[in-house]
Amino acid sequence: MMVPALMYHHISPINGPHSVSPAVFREHLQLFAEHNVRTLSLSEFEAWRAGELTLSQPAVLLTFDDAWLDNWVHALPILQEFESKAVFFVVTSWPGDLGPRWDLQGSDSWKQPSHAASMALAGTPEGDEVSMRWSELLAARDTGLVDLASHSHRHGNWWEQGATWEEKLAILEEDLAETREVLQKRAGECSPNFCWPKGQFSNEMVRIARSCGFSSQFSTLRGGNGMGTSKLVRRINAENKPASWLEKRLITYRNPVLGNVLGLVHQKLHGARLARRFASAPRSEFRFPLLASV
Numbered sequence: 001m002m003v004p005a006l007m008y009h010h011i012s013p014i015n016g017p018h019s020v021s022p023a024v025f026r027e028h029l030q031l032f033a034e035h036n037v038r039t040l041s042l043s044e045f046e047a048w049r050a051g052e053l054t055l056s057q058p059a060v061l062l063t064f065d066d067a068w069l070d071n072w073v074h075a076l077p078i079l080q081e082f083e084s085k086a087v088f089f090v091v092t093s094w095p096g097d098l099g100p101r102w103d104l105q106g107s108d109s110w111k112q113p114s115h116a117a118s119m120a121l122a123g124t125p126e127g128d129e130v131s132m133r134w135s136e137l138l139a140a141r142d143t144g145l146v147d148l149a150s151h152s153h154r155h156g157n158w159w160e161q162g163a164t165w166e167e168k169l170a171i172l173e174e175d176l177a178e179t180r181e182v183l184q185k186r187a188g189e190c191s192p193n194f195c196w197p198k199g200q201f202s203n204e205m206v207r208i209a210r211s212c213g214f215s216s217q218f219s220t221l222r223g224g225n226g227m228g229t230s231k232l233v234r235r236i237n238a239e240n241k242p243a244s245w246l247e248k249r250l251i252t253y254r255n256p257v258l259g260n261v262l263g264l265v266h267q268k269l270h271g272a273r274l275a276r277r278f279a280s281a282p283r284s285e286f287r288f289p290l291l292a293s294v
């Protein structure tokens, strides 16, 4: 059995990269409901990977990166409608402090700016217009459907920071310590799950994150997920395409042979891409072990 993890960003009527419309998102959840596919919580996913939970039906893990305000406006009400579980990966320096915007939930008139515009605003004084607030994140968690976990503190481009490889690693370590502290303070606990921003990680970075307490790490590597506790979680990018598209992807990535072979090919390509970007790092950093086991 393999459990595919889907990677969503925006659930928004605005067309664009990383955006799935509310109608299509509803179709995706409808597909799971019709096919008796169970949406797992993070702890259920972890328990299954550790061999402590037996799944008697197909399962999927829904993940949302960046915790955009449209997740509060559109994604959460639809998750509630289907009682689907999901994880929101939060950039812990982005959420604001004001109260929950209940009036926006399900609103058709409110519009999230494009992904690029949202990214430019996030973390600035105007970031409140595009990011979920802590009060909203906690309200989402309190529905019992949403887990909160870290997506770093600053969502930095690691390759642009620090002059040397050692400096980059030190900046990463500082960011991880900060995100742990903030999540602990704001949410009462810091999940051992971590999601790498912008798909940037290396073997050493994965080891550092593990030593900082993030034993389970989510990547942008494609593929399915088998059992085992020491693997980088692979994900499938959820596109703004109908249920028939998603169904084909799920069949592919639930197949252990196809899921692993496609995963290995993508892992190799992604490693080569990262090695070009991280010019100051040793090449071996991006030769990921088989099955992304580190």
Ligand SMILES: [Zn+2]
Residues within 6 Å of the ligand: 065, 066, 151, 155, 197, 198
């Ligand atoms: Zn991100």
